[in-house]
Each structure stands twice: as structure tokens, then as C-alpha cells.
Amino acid sequence: MTISASEIQNKLERILPYVQKPGRYTGGELNQVLKNWENVNTHVALVFPDLYDLGMSNLGLAILYDELNQQQDVLAERSFTPWTDMEGQMREKGVPLYSLESKHALIDFDLVGFSLPYETLYTNTLNALDLAGIPLRSDERNEFHPIIIAGGHATYNPEPMHAFIDAFLIGDGEKVVQEIVEVYQKCKQSNLSRQEILKALSQIWGVYVPALYQAYYHQDGVFSHIEKVWEEAPNPIRKHIIPKLPTPVTKMIVPYIDTVHNRVPIEIMRGCTRGCRFCHAGMVNRPVRERSVEEIIQAIDEALANTGYEEVGLLSLSSSDYRQILELVEKVSAHFEGRDLRVSLPSLRIESFSADLMDALKDSRRSGFTLAPEAATEHMRKIINKPVSTEQLLETTRAIFDRGWHNIKLYFMIGHPSETMDDVLAIVNVCKAVLAEGKRIIGNRAQVTASVSNFVPKPHTPFQWVACDSIEIIEAKIQLLKQNLRGRGLKLKWNSPQETMLEAWLSRGDRRMAEVIYTAWKSGAKFEAWKEYFNYDLWMNAFNINELDPSFYTQRERSLDESYPWDHISTGVDKRYIKQEYQWSLEGKTRPDCRNHCYACGILPNFNNLRRQNPGDFWLCPEVNHTKSSNLETKTIPDPS
Amino acid sequence: MEKWRYRIKFAKTEPMRYTGNLDVQRALERTFRRARLPLLYSRGFNPRPRINLASALPLGITSQEEIADVLFDEKIDEIEVEEELNEACPPGLKILKVEIIDLQAEILQTQLLHAEYSITFLEEFSRLTEALKNLFAQQEIIRVRRGKKFDLRPLMIEWEELPADQSNHQRILVRLSASQDATGRPEEVVDALGYPFQNTRIHREHLFFR
Numbered sequence: 001m002t003i004s005a006s007e008i009q010n011k012l013e014r015i016l017p018y019v020q021k022p023g024r025y026t027g028g029e030l031n032q033v034l035k036n037w038e039n040v041n042t043h044v045a046l047v048f049p050d051l052y053d054l055g056m057s058n059l060g061l062a063i064l065y066d067e068l069n070q071q072q073d074v075l076a077e078r079s080f081t082p083w084t085d086m087e088g089q090m091r092e093k094g095v096p097l098y099s100l101e102s103k104h105a106l107i108d109f110d111l112v113g114f115s116l117p118y119e120t121l122y123t124n125t126l127n128a129l130d131l132a133g134i135p136l137r138s139d140e141r142n143e144f145h146p147i148i149i150a151g152g153h154a155t156y157n158p159e160p161m162h163a164f165i166d167a168f169l170i171g172d173g174e175k176v177v178q179e180i181v182e183v184y185q186k187c188k189q190s191n192l193s194r195q196e197i198l199k200a201l202s203q204i205w206g207v208y209v210p211a212l213y214q215a216y217y218h219q220d221g222v223f224s225h226i227e228k229v230w231e232e233a234p235n236p237i238r239k240h241i242i243p244k245l246p247t248p249v250t251k252m253i254v255p256y257i258d259t260v261h262n263r264v265p266i267e268i269m270r271g272c273t274r275g276c277r278f279c280h281a282g283m284v285n286r287p288v289r290e291r292s293v294e295e296i297i298q299a300i301d302e303a304l305a306n307t308g309y310e311e312v313g314l315l316s317l318s319s320s321d322y323r324q325i326l327e328l329v330e331k332v333s334a335h336f337e338g339r340d341l342r343v344s345l346p347s348l349r350i351e352s353f354s355a356d357l358m359d360a361l362k363d364s365r366r367s368g369f370t371l372a373p374e375a376a377t378e379h380m381r382k383i384i385n386k387p388v389s390t391e392q393l394l395e396t397t398r399a400i401f402d403r404g405w406h407n408i409k410l411y412f413m414i415g416h417p418s419e420t421m422d423d424v425l426a427i428v429n430v431c432k433a434v435l436a437e438g439k440r441i442i443g444n445r446a447q448v449t450a451s452v453s454n455f456v457p458k459p460h461t462p463f464q465w466v467a468c469d470s471i472e473i474i475e476a477k478i479q480l481l482k483q484n485l486r487g488r489g490l491k492l493k494w495n496s497p498q499e500t501m502l503e504a505w506l507s508r509g510d511r512r513m514a515e516v517i518y519t520a521w522k523s524g525a526k527f528e529a530w531k532e533y534f535n536y537d538l539w540m541n542a543f544n545i546n547e548l549d550p551s552f553y554t555q556r557e558r559s560l561d562e563s564y565p566w567d568h569i570s571t572g573v574d575k576r577y578i579k580q581e582y583q584w585s586l587e588g589k590t591r592p593d594c595r596n597h598c599y600a601c602g603i604l605p606n607f608n609n610l611r612r613q614n615p616g617d618f619w620l621c622p623e624v625n626h627t628k629s630s631n632l633e634t635k636t637i638p639d640p641s
Numbered sequence: 642m643e644k645w646r647y648r649i650k651f652a653k654t655e656p657m658r659y660t661g662n663l664d665v666q667r668a669l670e671r672t673f674r675r676a677r678l679p680l681l682y683s684r685g686f687n688p689r690p691r692i693n694l695a696s697a698l699p700l701g702i703t704s705q706e707e708i709a710d711v712l713f714d715e716k717i718d719e720i721e722v723e724e725e726l727n728e729a730c731p732p733g734l735k736i737l738k739v740e741i742i743d744l745q746a747e748i749l750q751t752q753l754l755h756a757e758y759s760i761t762f763l764e765e766f767s768r769l770t771e772a773l774k775n776l777f778a779q780q781e782i783i784r785v786r787r788g789k790k791f792d793l794r795p796l797m798i799e800w801e802e803l804p805a806d807q808s809n810h811q812r813i814l815v816r817l818s819a820s821q822d823a824t825g826r827p828e829e830v831v832d833a834l835g836y837p838f839q840n841t842r843i844h845r846e847h848l849f850f851r
Contacts, residue, residue: 013763014763014839014840016659016701017701017838017839018839021659022659022700022701023659023660023661023664026656026658026659027656028655028656028657028732028733029656029731029732030731030732254671254731256656256657256659256660256664256668256731256733257659257660257661257664258664258667304674304675305675305677306675307671307675308670308671308672308673308674308675308729309671309674310670310671310674340680340682340688340690
């Protein structure tokens with residue numbers, strides 16, 4: 001059953017008047033790239049498996065769209081999962097999932113790439129494939145079906161989705177997507193079979209084809225190891241990195257409708273040297289690479305001319321750590337003065353300098369200032385390796401209130417390893433202390449919002465060994481906060497423990513989890529990130545049907561020498577190193593910021609050739625010397641132990 | 642401070658059919674920003690440009706006559722403004738005319754009298770003429786909008802039949818009241834005719850001012 005783009009277009013005209021926010025489904029925005037389908041060799045669909053409103057604010061998608069469309073013989077078009085009213089109409093009227101640009105059915109594309117930044121998009125991915133009429137399972141697809149690829153942060157543990165994705169792209173995607181397309185084109189020219197194409201793709205640095213491996217388990221159900229079923233498949237699969245961040249995208253699509261972020265996103269730096277032990281992004285995005293101030297200013301200039309946006313987001317995992325941050329902020333303010341431009345600078349460190357930075361942005365809106373202490377006691381902050389003193393926190397909040405902000409938002413997590421009820425209660429004390437500072441400075445206008453989320457142990461982090469709090473414990477902790485964090489000027493936000501469980505199961509899931517995901521989807525699970533759709537019972541039922549115990553994935557204390565289902569995916573940071581980090585956390589030992597001293601996490605030895613070919617200080621790891629190449633790993637990197 | 646008031650006539654076309662009124666305003670603002678034209682912003686907590694649309698256009702309706710007044714803080718030649726805007730327009734907007742008007746001129750909304758819409762019926766409406774005649778013959782047509790009763794009849798000014806389009810769809814033209822306190826909506830008329838408005842294409846053809 002195939003349906004042409006014009007038939008889809010005709011049917012859409014009849015169903016759009018019946019759905020909410022039809023502007024999500026039409027495409028045709030400023031800066032969209034519409035190429036002639038017939039004249040282009042390879043057709044790539046880029047899918048963000050949630051609403052348009054969310055997906056259009058995803059920088060990764062914008063980067064890949066731009067990269068691919070720069071190629072003459074390639075076109076890339078977008079697709080998003082429709083909200084349930086639209087899905088209902090599409091299924092009823094026989095409209096498959098289509099691309100916004102040319103309205104071609106997804107099944108007509110050569111390659112379909114899913115963006116999976118977080119685990120709660122898994123069921124939507126299955127739903128998107130189903131709505132596209134593409135068989136859900138990799139082994140059910142044939143020569144007429146597109147190759148299904150997935151990338152994004154969640155795919156550093158690809159195993160739970162292994163049955164549905166033909167090839168994962170692990171790591172920085174912007175350059176390797178072109179390589180994937182080139183290899184695909186060569187295979188097609190030689191009339192290779194689907195199997196052979198996948199094998200060829202597996203030879204690209206960063207590509208993981210799960211069908212080429214088999215997983216084994218111990219009698220007690222614990223993962224044992226993985227074996228190749230094809231000799232030439234790589235093991236481990238090393239994440240792909242780009243040594244130097246390319247010029248930022250400046251011609252991004254401007255949606256007609258309101259989306260979550262209506263702004264020019266400019267990534268100023270990738271990675272983070274701080275090494276907070278809970279932080280997945282901080283571990284998997286090493287090494288740290290910065291863009292130059294000049295490059296950023298020029299990119300903003302171009303992007304404003306191309307989009308007309310009123311806001312720029314200077315994005316990174318920790319803006320304060322960008323080395324020329326003050327210079328950047330001052331130059332941005334000076335360069336764009338009088339242009340009615342808002343500049344947002346998220347992820348600032350807890351130091352009064354952060355208030356200076358925001359001041360330098362000359363933004364008149366002083367509504368809210370966000371800080372992320374993550375834990376409320378100095379002891380706990382040592383465990384998670386975010387060693388900020390409480391006095392430093394208070395001093396920072398004083399500086400913020402002093403400069404005219406009324407509302408300070410504090411991010412905390414509960415459920416860190418070894419956390420007690422006293423540690424949780426300390427959140428209340430910290431918030432009250434901050435509020436007291438505020439009241440002293442600006443009186444009763446001062447407000448403190450505690451935004452409390454539940455800690456989820458993530459693969460490839462030093463906390464991958466630890467157990468997650470049970471629902472009952474999380475509920476008790478939230479209850480404690482609700483009872484005590486009240487009163488004028490105090491606000492508490494918390495997350496549902498049930499939703500946390502889903503994230504926790506999927507984060508450290510193995511291949512057997514694929515069947516749970518499938519069963520859950522089959523019984524109606526989708527839009528997990530949306531409160532109105534998430535259904536806990538349905539997931540428990542899916543575990544039951546597949547005879548798996550959810551607590552095996554979350555509450556189990558894991559032994560130090562256990563092998564993990566994601567061990568064959570290499571982030572460049574060695575397991576030996578994160579294991580030591582875990583042990584240090586148990587001893588309350590902290591690891592300093594690695595920008596001044598290398599602690600041998602593994603990145604340099606793993607990428608030493610790349611580093612040698614790319615000298616310079618845009619890459620924050622130490623330079624690798626030409627002459628010492630043979631025994632470089634032991635010579636230039638001091639071992640901290 | 643120097644202020645100049647420009648009246649912009651523009652069309653909202655197919656790609657922006659499902660862009661709501663606030664978002665149209667936003668799209669216009671960004672068009673001015675891309676063209677680097679000197680929009681005057683309100684000062685204060687949340688600076689907004691001064692863009693004033695004559696009449697909100699409901700979602701799902703295209704138009705070949707939308708009018709907006711905007712303020713600049715610098716005088717720029719009208720032709721130049723028109724050219725630069727058109728270069729910066731998104732696919733769903735087209736600038737038709739730009740003129741400088743008196744700063745003291747009455748605001749658009751108070752001057753607006755009627756709006757004319759063409760309605761294309763995508764499925765055959767077998768007794769269209771008869772239904773229209775009947776509708777216009779009534780003394781009052783009581784309907785409910787947002788929980789409130791109102792009489793549609795005085796909002797309907799006149800109608801005429803148009804020749805069928807290329808796909809042989811029936812078409813009509815209706816003129817409705819568009820003054821501030823009495824705005825007739827074309828979907829209401831289609832609905833009152835007993836026809837599902839989802840099966841029509843509605844296009845605003847013209848605005849009439851005092």
C-alpha cells in the first residue's frame with residue numbers, strides 16, 4: 001500500500017480543520033528546505049518522536065537537517081509524532097506518517113533517523129513506525145523499507161531499543177551522518193542487500209548495528225556478555241566525536257506557531273569538565289570543546305538576519321565554565337545593543353560572578369534566577385562531586401537579590417546514593433536560609449522555588465552501580481518536603497515517582513526490555529513524557545507479561561565487577577575511571593575540575609590521534625606531543641592514584 | 642522621540658492558513674526584524690513592538706487584504722520598506738502596499754465596517770442558492786458563541802454567487818459586519834446554512850472602512 005505525496009496533501013486538507021493546532025502538521029515555514037524529490041538521490045527523514053512544538057526546539061535535529069541538506073544529492077525532511085486527535089484522524093482516513101516538507105510518506109524515504117535524547121520517547125518511536133506503516137522490528141523489514149537509524153543521548157545505552165532500530169549512531173552526529181549517507185549510496189549502487197548495507201554501516205566509526213551481536217545472561221538473569229555474530233563487527237563500539245565544533249547552524253527554520261523555545265540556539269561549548277557524578281551529559285560529552293567568541297558573535301549576527309528572532313540562547317552544560325564567558329557576554333551586549341534582543345544564559349554556576357554575568361547582559365527582566373545545588377548538604381554535595389559550600393550558595397543568592405531579582409529557583413535532586421531523611425530535610429533549611437537572605441535585602445517580595453526531581457542512575461556514569469529509591473521511599477521524601485517546605489515566599493515543585501521509575505527502568509535496561517516496551521506500546525503506551533498519557537499500571541503489566549521484574553533494573557544493588565548491557569558502547573571514558581569515581585564517592589572524596597589537571601578519564605588515550613591532529617586550546621584536554629607518540633598514554637597522562 | 646506610522650497591507654496565504662492571529666503578529670514582527678527596519682518598541686518589563694492589526698483573522702482562513710499599522714522611530718521611504726519587507730517575508734506572507742499615514746489618524750479597528758469573504762464548497766452543496774436565500778430571508782438567526790446567545794442575522798450584509806473554481810467547486814461571496822462590537826464570522830454563516838465548515842475553504846477578499 002503506497003500513497004503519493006499529493007494524495008496525502010489532499011487528505012490533510014480535509015482533516016486539519018478537525019484537529020487542535022493544525023499549524024503543527026503543515027510545514028512550509030521560513031527557511032525550510034524543499035528540494036525536488038525526483039532530482040535527489042537519497043531521501044532522509046529526520047523524526048523527533050514527540051510533538052512539533054517540542055521537536056522544533058531541538059538543536060540536534062536542526063544541525064542534522066542543515067548538514068544533510070547542504071549535500072547536493074541528499075534531501076532531509078522533518079517529521080514529528082502527531083497528538084492523539086491528529087493520530088486518530090490519520091488512522092481513520094488512511095494517512096501514514098509523512099514529512100512536513102514534501103508530504104511524502106515516511107516509508108518512501110531511504111533512511112529514517114530518530115532523535116532519542118531521552119528514554120520516554122521509546123514508545124512514541126514505535127508508534128511513529130507503526131503510523132508510518134513500517135514494520136516495528138528490524139528483522140521484519142525488507143529491501144523496500146527504509147533503514148531505521150537512531151541517535152541522541154539515550155542511545156548511549158541502545159539495548160532496550162535494539163529490536164526496533166537497524167543502526168544506532170553513537171556520539172556527535174553532525175559529520176558522521178554524511179558518511180552514513182555516502183556508504184548507503186555506494187551500497188545501493190552495488191545493489192547490496194539490506195543485510196549487507198547494515199554490515200557496511202557497522203564499519204563506520206560510531207555506528208552500532210545491534211543485529212550483529214548477541215547478548216548472554218547468567219542463570220540469575222544478570223547480564224553476562226555480548227558476542228559478535230559477524231566477525232568484522234566492532235567491539236567495543238566507540239562513540240563518534242568531532243574534534244572541533246563546526247560553524248553553528250544559522251539558518252534555522254522559524255515555526256509559525258509558538259514552540260517551547262522561540263529563539264536562536266547557539267552552542268558555545270560541548271561537554272563539561274566538572275565531573276558531577278550523577279550527570280550523564282557530563283560523562284558522555286567529553287572532551288570539552290569550545291567555540292571562539294568571534295565565531296559565536298558572527299553566528300548570532302547571521303542567525304538574527306535569517307530568522308528575526310527576539311531571543312538568543314547561549315547553550316552549554318555549564319555556561320560559567322566557558323573560559324571567555326565575561327568577554328562573550330560583554331561583546332554580545334555591546335554588539336546587539338538597541339536590537340531588542342534577549343539573551344538567555346542557562347546553567348550558571350553557584351558563585352556571585354553569575355549575578356555579574358546576568359547583569360552584563362543588561363536584561364531588564366529580573367523575574368527568576370536559577371541555581372542548581374542539586375543536594376542540600378555539603379556532605380551530600382561531596383558525594384555527587386558538586387562541592388559547593390553552603391556559605392557560597394548563600395553569598396551567591398545575596399548577590400542575586402542585591403541586583404534586583406525577586407525569585408530564586410533552586411534545583412535539587414532527591415535519591416542520591418546514601419541519602420537520609422535528614423539530607424532531604426536539609427533542602428527545607430537551605431531554601432529557608434536563602435529566603436531569609438532575600439527578605440533581608442528586598443523584603444516580602446522575595447521568593448524561593450525549590451524544584452525537586454528524583455535521581456535516576458544513568459549508564460556510563462559513576463552512579464551506574466547504585467540502586468534507585470523505591471516509589472515508597474520517594475513518596476515519603478516528597479511528603480516530608482511538602483509538610484515542611486511551606487509558608488510565604490516558598491514554593492515546591494516535585495516530580496511523580498512513577499514517571500521516574502519508567503525513566504529508571506529504561507535507562508539501565510537490557511535487550512529483554514525491548515519486549516516490555518513493545519508490550520506497553522501495544523497496550524496503548526505513548527507520549528510518556530506527558531502527564532495525561534503516562535500510565536504506570538500498563539507498564540507493570542508489560543513487565544508481568546514478559547516475566548521480568550522491574551525492580552531488577554532499578555532497586556538492585558549491583559556488584560562492582562558486574563558486566564553491563566551497555567559495556568560494549570565506549571564513551572571514551574574508561575569503566576575503570578568511573579568505577580574509581582564511584583568508590584571515591586563512597587569515601588566522600590571529591591575530584592577537582594579537570595581543566596587544570598588531567599585525571600586520565602580515558603578520553604585522551606582513546607582519542608589521542610585525533611587530539612594530535614587537532615592541537616590548540618579549543619579542546620580542553622592537554623595537547624598530545626608529536627614526539628612521544630609511542631608511549632604517550634603512560635607518559636603524558638599522570639595517573640592520579 | 643521621532644515616530645512614524647506606517648500602514649501595511651498584506652496577504653496571508655496558504656502556508657500560514659493555520660497560523661493564529663497572535664502568531665501572525667509575531668511573524669510580522671520577525672519580518673520587520675529580518676529586514677532591519679526600525680520598529681518602535683514599547684519600553685518596560687517586556688518590550689513589544691507596536692503592531693496593530695485591523696481585524697483578527699480566524700484560524701484556517703487565508704486573506705488577500707490584511708492591514709496593520711506599525712510605528713517606526715525613523716523615516717524610511719515607503720517603496721524601500723515594501724521591498725525590504727517582501728524580501729524578508731516568510732512563505733505565508735506577502736506585502737501588498739506600504740504607506741506612511743498621519744500619526745493622529747483613527748486606529749484601524751474603529752474604522753472597520755465590513756469584511757468580505759469568498760467561501761468555496763469542497764463537497765457539492767445541492768441547494769446552495771435556495772439555502773442562502775432562505776437564510777437571508779430570516780428576521781433573526783439566534784446562535785450561541787462561547788456560551789452567549791447572539792443574533793447572526795444583522796451581522797450578515799449581503800451575498801452573491803461566484804463562478805465555480807477550476808475543480809468545479811461552488812463558490813459564494815458574503816459580506817459581513819466587522820465593526821468592533823459586531824463581528825460576523827464566516828464559519829458561523831456556513832454552519833447556519835447547515836453545511837460542515839470543515840468542508841469549505843474561506844478566504845478574506847476585502848475589508849471595508851468607514
